[in-house]
Amino acid sequence: MKHLGLIVELVRREFAGRYQGSLGGMLWALIHPLFLLSIYTLVFGVVLKTRWEGGGGTFGYALYLFAGLIIFNAFSECLLKAPAMIVGNQNFVKKVVFPLEVLPLVSAIVALLHATIGIAVWLVCCIVLFGVPKATMLLFPLVFLAMLPLLLGVGWIFSALGVMLRDTGQVVAIISHVLLFVTPIFYSVDNIPEPLQSALALNPLTYLVGWIRGMLLVGAVPGVLEVTIYMVLSLAFAYGALCFFRRLRPLFADLI
Template sequence: MLSVLRLNRSLIYELTKREFSGRYRGSFGGVIWSFAQPLFLLCVYTIAFGLILKTRWGYSGGTADYAFILFSGLIVFNLFSDCLAKSVHLITANPNFVKKIVFPLELLPLVSTLGAVMHSVIAILIWIAGYTIVYGVPHASVLFAPLVLACFFPVLLGIGWLLSAAAVIVRDIGQLTGMISHTLLFLTPIFYSVETAPPPIQNLLVANPLTFVVNQFRAVLFYGSLPDFLGLALYFVGASIFAWLSSLAFAKLRPVFADLV
């Protein structure tokens, strides 16, 4: 798998560029939608939870604090949700790549994940701009945000390889991903902190693999804390093992793609 990725570096670059620019091709707003969509979601969630329900992070802080803490968590979750939603259609939506030309199908999940990461980078820039306007220059710890995303990247890539291959065999997976995404949105400490949940629920939240990444990302962006380097290293190792096993599953199922797509 690594050799395939290394030999197709230029192809990966071109496909990723096309993936990023092609999402809004033909629309009037173009790339502006990459900025508008996260801002729109932030406004909706802030009004609903911060103003109407008057939710406060850990029972303290104001609406502005809550908005920035919420936005930082949404950046991570939206990245995950985007990769989850697109992964199930990567093979089934590209029958020409499967049947008519010799193409390294392993690249499709990678390109899709890289495109999602690029949109997350735009959301981070929006967060930093907003924080600068409201509070001033962000903490230097924001420089560690790419490190947190890098440790999360193998999870996203593994999801792409695993679900894109499995969805060719079991088409119902596409129906389940939406339910999984909505469930994890509320079982991940996006709108609330782990500490405010009842003790039995806290154990469930901590077991959620998204929780650690969300908390680390929020720590370096908003709280100005250094990341848990040991925790990130262990997370990266576990995520890499997951990605490797997913790549093996992809390679195992690939021979049947042409018959089922």
Template sequence: MQIFLTSPRELIASAWRNRSLIVAMTKREVSGRYRGSTLGMLWSLFNPILMLAIYTFVFSVIFKARWNTSSESKTEFALMLFAGLIVFNLFSECISRSPNLILGNTNYVKKVVFPLEILPWVTLGAALFHFTISLGVWLIAYLILVGSLHITTFLLPLVIVPLLFLTLGLAWFLASLGVFLRDVSQIIGVLISILMFMSPIFYPVTALPEQYRGLIESNPLTPAIEGTRKILFLGDVPDWSQIGSFTFVSLIVCWLGFTWFQKTRKGFADVL
């Protein structure tokens, strides 16, 4: 019987051993999504711009939403909103697809030599591609509409990397759970929609009544979203204690998700 290791060292070692395969499958994942479309890869650029325009119009024009800053311009609102939205989209793209990762690749399950644990890495890689495109759009828009970028922009990985570990851990857990409980994908779709409005994307945490701030601050996406805004738009350093706690929790979730996946993968073939 094959033994699947669950140590933190194996988590990293598996990704390193299969790095070429992960890169190849990520490229195929990204290109395959737009294969056959007239605009091709340009959709990865148009989609975030279109959603930004819609959300900005709805919240800043119809609902008159504003940020607690000196400026009340729609340009500022759009940039603040977009900064939060690209972080959320990175998370939601991976999580929403995770329950069907094994179900959509049943041919790999029968292959004993195929490293199933890399599938969440592939999904994360594709989401990172779209995140990078959206971030590039944001940076160009800021340069055009506001001016030079803040030096704190280089601190962005300190906020995003913990989010990647958190996302990866949840992806492993959901990929496994989706094999045994087919309703997971439907449940996750609903939870992602709820999480969008329970995250400080369209509003700052300070805009909420005091009794509700604890609920939003307990959201695992809040440190990443708020930290990204501070770094990119305000030019401030993130809350180091918050980022430290976020990183610790993310690493624990990542390892637990990997352990769960390795422990349960033996039953995939029987279910499928």
């Protein structure tokens, strides 16, 4: 890759910079998912007594819930950071030779690194509570690979819009909150009315959440045709977003 060295350095700086100077340091990368797992277990598993049809009681539902949150949090991280990505790096914009297109890629890689840490936390909790999980969990990188073009497309579109329209940050915050509830994280697709199932099928996160849960919890692997169609559509979306970004890029320097 042409800018591989630059991308690696930017990923290292962003990932390490997030925890630099804090007392917990890199431990926060583990504390954050553990905290979320504990809170959602308490609220939905203990207070609301929500259960997963696959069994396991409160802790089984906690793992079911957390598996979905791993996907959503990675997407939400890229979505929320995108509007300020170009505006917050004005020094890069002024450098004509700097490839601004790599910034959303850096953001996506960092988000997937955090998601990988989330998978590690999930695995440890599963082993402690229920024993060794299904061998299909080793296939989780395939879900991240399918997710990458989606994260890139979102990054390119909203980072460009963030320069053109400064209200973009407020809009994506609303979108993120809405997506949290229209993505089957707290519930199963099978438990909602049929018309709503068709609506959820339009949400690209629905498939990713279903795949990761199938791999981690029940030993299921998505069909080759299903994944292929998803990848083709996701890549087409990313390509269109990249073209949109490059079309607007000449305007960035004048608007920042």
